[in-house]
Amino acid sequence: MADVDLPEELYEDDDSIERVEDADGAEPEHVRIVIARKLPGRRIDKYLHGRFRKKVSRSIIQRLIKRGEILVNGKPTKNSYEMEANDVIDISFPPPEPYEVKPEDIPLEIVYEDDYVLAINKPRGMIAHPASRTQGGTVANALSFYSNSLSTGGDPFRPGIVHRLDKNTTGIMIVAKTDEAHWRVALQFEQRTTQKIYHAIVHGGPEFDEDEIDVPIGQHPTVHDRYVATGFAERLGPKFEKKFSKSAVTRYKVLERFNNFSLVELYPKTGRTHQLRIHMSHIKHPIVGDPFYGGRHISMRHVTGRPSDSDELIWNRQMLHACKLIVQHPIEERPLELVAPYADDMRELLEALRTYAVRTAPPKRKR
Numbered sequence: 001m002a003d004v005d006l007p008e009e010l011y012e013d014d015d016s017i018e019r020v021e022d023a024d025g026a027e028p029e030h031v032r033i034v035i036a037r038k039l040p041g042r043r044i045d046k047y048l049h050g051r052f053r054k055k056v057s058r059s060i061i062q063r064l065i066k067r068g069e070i071l072v073n074g075k076p077t078k079n080s081y082e083m084e085a086n087d088v089i090d091i092s093f094p095p096p097e098p099y100e101v102k103p104e105d106i107p108l109e110i111v112y113e114d115d116y117v118l119a120i121n122k123p124r125g126m127i128a129h130p131a132s133r134t135q136g137g138t139v140a141n142a143l144s145f146y147s148n149s150l151s152t153g154g155d156p157f158r159p160g161i162v163h164r165l166d167k168n169t170t171g172i173m174i175v176a177k178t179d180e181a182h183w184r185v186a187l188q189f190e191q192r193t194t195q196k197i198y199h200a201i202v203h204g205g206p207e208f209d210e211d212e213i214d215v216p217i218g219q220h221p222t223v224h225d226r227y228v229a230t231g232f233a234e235r236l237g238p239k240f241e242k243k244f245s246k247s248a249v250t251r252y253k254v255l256e257r258f259n260n261f262s263l264v265e266l267y268p269k270t271g272r273t274h275q276l277r278i279h280m281s282h283i284k285h286p287i288v289g290d291p292f293y294g295g296r297h298i299s300m301r302h303v304t305g306r307p308s309d310s311d312e313l314i315w316n317r318q319m320l321h322a323c324k325l326i327v328q329h330p331i332e333e334r335p336l337e338l339v340a341p342y343a344d345d346m347r348e349l350l351e352a353l354r355t356y357a358v359r360t361a362p363p364k365r366k367r
Contacts, residue, residue, distance in 0.1 A: 029092060029093045029094070030090065030091070030092050030093075031090075031091045031093070032088060032089065032090050032091075033051070033088070033089040033091070034086065034087070034088055034089075035083045035084065035085060035086065035087040035088075035089065036085065037085045038083070038084050038085045039082060039083045040082060041082065042082060042083065043079060043080050043081070043082065044065070044070075044072070044077060044078075044079065044080075044081045044082070044083060044089070045058060045061050045062050045065060045079040045080075046058070047083065048061050048070070048089070048091070049061050052091075053183070055093065056093065057158070062079050064091070064092075064093075064094075065077060065078065065079050066079075069091070069092045069094075070089065070090070070091050070092070071089070071090045072087055072088070072089055073087060073088055074088075074090070100144070101129070101130060101138075101140045101141055101144045101159055102136060102141055102144070103141065103144040103145035104136055104137065104141040104142060104144070104145055105145050106126075106137065106141060106142035106145065107142075108120050108139075108142050108143070108146055109121040109123070109340075110146075111172070111338060111339065111340055112336075112338055115177065115178075116176070116177055116178055116180075116181040116329070116330060116331045116332075117174055117175060117176055117177060117181050117185065117329070117330065117336075118147070118174075118175050118177065119172055119173065119174045119175065119325070119338040119340075120139070120143075120172075120173050120175065121170070121171060121172065121340035121341065121343075122139060122165050122169075122170055122171060122172075122173045122322075123170060123343065124167075124168050124169075124170050124317050124343055124345070125167060125168060125317070126138060126139055126142075126167065127139070127164075127167045128140065128158075128161050128164040128165065128173070129158045129161050129164075139161065139173065140158060140159055140160070140161055143159060143160050143161075143175060144159055147160070147177065149177045149178070150175070150176070150177055151176040151177060151178055151179045151181065151182035152179060152182075160175040160176050160177065160182075161173075161175065162174055162175065162176050162182060162185050162186050162189070163186075163189055163271075165322055166274065166277075166318070166320075168289075168317040168318050168320075169318060169320045169321070169322065170320075170321045170322070170340075170342075170343040170346070171198070171321045171322025171323055171340045172322045172323070172324065172325040172338050172339070172340045173322075174325060174327065174338060176330075180330065180331070181330040181331060184330035184331070185327060185330050188327055188328060189271065192269065192270070192271075193328070194325060194326065194327050195267075195324075195325070195326035195327075196267070196268055196271075196322065196324075196325055197265060197266070197267060197322075197323055197324040197325075198265070198266040198267075198268070198276055198320060198321060198322050198323060199255075199263065199264070199265055199266070199320075199321050199323050199342070199346075200263075200264050200266055200276065200280065200287045200288075200318075200319055200320045200321070201261055201262070201263055201264075201287070201288045201319040201346065201349060201350065201353075202261065202262050202264055202280050202285040202286060202287050202288060202295075202319075203260065203261060203285055203286055203287075203288060203295060203296065204260065204261070204262065204284065204285050205254070205257050205262050205285070205360060205362065205363065206252070206254055206262060206264065206283060206285050207283075207362075207363060208254075208362070209253065209254050209362050210251070210252065210253045210254070211251070211252060212249065212250070212251045212252075213249070213250045213251075213252065213279040213282065213283060214247075214248075214249045215229045215248060215278075215279060215282055216229065216246055216247050216248055217229050217246055217248040217272045217273075217274075217275060217278055218246060226274075226292065227272070227273055227274050227278055228278070229248075229278050229279070229281075229282045246270075246272055247270060248270045248272040248275050248278075248279065249268075249269040249270050250266055250267065250268050250269065250270075250275060250276060250279045251266070251267040251269065252264050252265065252266050252267070252280075253265045253267075254362065256353075256354075256359070257359060257360045257361065257362065258353045258357035258358060258359055258360060259305075259357055259358040259359075259360055260302070260357070261288065261303075261353055261357065262285065263350060263353075264280070264285075266280075274293070276320060277290055277292070277293045277318060277320065278293055280293075281293040281294045281295070287318045287319055287320050288315060288318070288319040288349070289315050289316055289317045289318045289319050290317075290318035290319075290320075295318065297313035297315060297316040298313065298314075298315045298349075299311045299312050299313050299314060299315075300312075300314070300352065303349070303352045303353055303356055303357055304352075304356040304357070314345075315345060315349050317345070319345075319346050319349060321340070321342055321343065321346055322340065323339065323340060323341075323342070324337065324338065324339050324340075325337075325338045326338070
């Protein structure tokens with residue numbers, strides 16, 4: 001999930017904040033907070049992000065904590081620390097570095113727009129925002145060219161970006177045009193009041209027409225940017241337990257079945273990284289074109305089963321599409337239903353399956 005900007009009124013108002021002036025009277029970068037009361041369940045990184053969301057993102061707060069530039073009672077702390085009454089938090093903010101995402105004339109498919117938000121149908125192969133100053137070709141670069149009005153979100157690398165989709169996942173992304181719209185939409189994601197519907201083409205046929213996958217997900221202990229589910233984690237033993245504890249729930253419904261593939265509708269109740277890809281892999285039906293989690297790139301020959309057809313692997317990215325997002329409009333407070341059509345490659349694969357593949361019935365349940 002993306003970092004979420006929360007409104008300041010959700011945080012304690014009676015904590016004292018002191019700005020410590022530098023000796024030369026320059027703009028203060030050192031802030032001291034005295035916590036008024038114990039805050040059970042309130043992580044320090046989330047608390048500080050709420051206080052200073054207009055200054056820095058949560059990811060920057062976390063980096064400052066890791067580097068020892070945020071102290072609690074004079075000592076380094078951890079992101080997960082829960083504050084006690086009378087704790088003194090000292091923060092040394094780095095001087096802001098001037099940066100703007102470079103506008104790039106990259107076509108965007110706009111599916112909705114008003115004065116406060118817009119929504120795009122994100123194409124394959126495009127990441128949401130730059131990870132460095134030199135990176136381009138992202139949704140953020142395209143948005144900066146398209147619109148002069150985007151929320152800051154507290155992070156110059158992410159103008160307007162409220163949430164993200166994986167690089168090769170297509171579909172609906174909602175974008176904030178004002179800071180108020182940003183935190184109000186982000187809060188809906190944080191509180192899980194949004195409705196997200198995805199379609200995926202998976203290998204094989206799930207046992208049930210509808211089911212719920214309730215399997216926790218955690219970061220792989222040795223492979224960067226990979227996540228794993230229960231079962232795999234148990235085989236890894238104690239080494240994994242430190243990074244493994246987040247619940248993840250996905251409901252699915254099989255829409256169409258073919259001899260070697262299925263079209264499924266997915267309803268994530270949580271928003272863990274790679275959740276849908278991991279959960280479908282966990283039930284032995286990985287998403288087509290997703291070798292990272294057990295899927296395979298496929299050709300027309302795989303679809304038809306005919307040796308005479310081409311074996312060129314033309315479907316070579318995960319066939320996962322965010323087709324619908326329902327949120328409460330952040331300003332007008334009305335339901336906002338955003339829909340995006342399939343990308344061409346997914347539409348062509350589905351048409352090929354409907355034309356050439358054998359449709360199948362769900363397997364009979366064992367008594």
